[in-house]
Amino acid sequence: MMIATGLWRTHILIGLVLLNMAIGLVFISATTTPAYAITAEEMLANPVLEERARNLSKQLRCLVCQNQSIDDSDADLARDLRREVRSQIAAGTSDGAIIDQLRAKYGDYVLLNPPLDQATLFLWLSPLGFILLGGLIVMMARRQRGAAIATELDAAERARIEKMLASRDSENRPKT
Amino acid sequence: MSQMRLSFLLPLVAFGILALVGGMALYGTLSGSRDPTQLPSVFVDKPAPQTNLPRLVQTGSTTGNNVSVTMFQGKPVLVNFFASWCAPCRAEAPALEMLSKRVAILGIAYKDRSEDTTAFLQQYGNPFQAIGMDADGRTGIEWGVYGVPETYLLDSNGVVKLRHAGPLTRGVLETTIFPALEALGS
Structure with a gap:
């Protein structure tokens, strides 16, 4: 009988801990919205072009923070590069040409997906x-x-x- | 017997390889030959980007007179990206002052206001032969600048020989800048 109540107590304790964790998780996911570095005034009016800009920004490395894309980063340089990408897109430059231009200035390091070479x-x-x-x-x-x-x-x-x-x-x- | 030896040795060998790689990286970092903040410049041994910027005049306004890298064609030139808001730029001011006696220096004020740049030069000295105002940072992007201060050494044909990101400390001057200047005969 003593053993049985001991087991019960452990079960209730584990249950309470799990319940607490679940409540915590729900609370965290409800209160935090994903943080975007990009601001509304940076965005292009045309949603198709904006989508292209976002897609390109995710492939380009922020050279200051080094392990973030310019889409994720809040650094000044990342903002300048986002602006550069968008002004090129607005001017009608193709995605490949924009990537090549940035590679010519910052090297392969600006690409988060390194090309296969020697x-x-x-x-x-x-x-x-x-x-x-x-x-x-x-x-x-x-x-x-x-x-x-x-x-x-x-x-x-x-x-x-x-x-x-x-x-x-x-x-x-x-x-x- | 041989099976036990394999399972015993394999993790040891794997650890040995890891320790070797880590040790080499650590040695490189400590000896200064490996610095992850120093990104290689694609412009080394290539012509510097075409640059044409409004020139800062000491009254604090810009005139119609422009600054370009071709102004310095025929002699080596240091191109220094700086800003009044950048603390390491203050730290390297004495180094630039010293270098200005050996080589012409073109200053490019990166994302700075001309009145702030002028105040900065009054306080920390002006080692520059000319200063171009890169107000929106576009010229910086053209050159592959990823943070001020950055210094480029161009030979007499306008070809980039060296790029250093970060302040010019005594160690940087002695190990990279001076030897590169000597190689150019300056």
């Missing part, structure tokens, strides 16, 4: 290399285990066991 070859191919390496390790491990199980007793081991069994039999034999 400098990034290792970066792009290393996942493949790791998968091959992992496969090799698994294969080696399996072969070893398989070999260990399949091994038959050789003649010397068999003889030793026979001898041990024989000596045990002679020891256990009731004395006469």
